[in-house]
Amino acid sequence: MSEEKIIEIKDLSKSFGDHEVLRSISFGVNKGDVISILGSSGSGKSTLLRCVNRLEHQSSGQIFYHGNEIKDSQKEVNEYRSKVGMVFQSFNLFNNMTVLENCMAGTRKVLHLPKEEARERAITHLKKVGMAPYINALPAHLSGGQKQRVAIARGLCMNPEVLLFDEPTSALDPEMVGEVLGVMQELAQSGLTMLIVTHEMGFARDVSSRIIFMDQGYIAEDTTPAEFFTNPKNPRSREFLSRYI
């Protein structure tokens, strides 16, 4: 794995009123990293991803993308989001658009691809997630697992350098979790850089290259899956893991 740093987070803190939700978070994301972010509900995982994606603005600290601090002008944020995309728990598809249109919207609007190229790219990625047979379907006619696979294809259409996932399988019926995790595993193996908030411990252990464990807004542990799952250093990590056994 190369050591090319894509994202660097330095001393990031975020408060809502006087509630400090992120406390002095620092870590780097190298090309090819697959980082699972674990932690109890309320520990700040979503807020961290939302800061990385610029859906939230930190109270202090900095985020660098290829060494440059991210600027918050709309133009730069749109460009940045095409490189650092996000997949949400609730899919966030456009319900009035077909699967194909959902996957073409960003490449047409933000990347200004010609229609034919946008269409070809959409179909390539929809094939990758097994959703090519559904290009003309509306989201309302899809299962949760299918919607999430379309959302992943839509993210891939931007040719992102990094994809962020915020509990991508938490809204799914249990029988659909596997199909989405399978797609994510293939992406990880293809070398895509990923930051994944998840409660799927098997996936975190087997697929990620690194575990970040968050507790009350802090990074309590930043280590390998082998170390985290067999020899967690932090008492909070041990307590967290004991809930999954």
Ligand code: ADP
């Ligand atoms: P997690 O994703 O780990 O469950 P979150 O990042 O969603 O945690 O939330 C961390 C804490 O920040 C929680 O206590 C939550 O209530 C609070 N929080 C999150 N977003 C907001 C907001 N927009 N306004 C006020 N409090 C918020």
Ligand code: MG
């Ligand atoms: Mg969350």
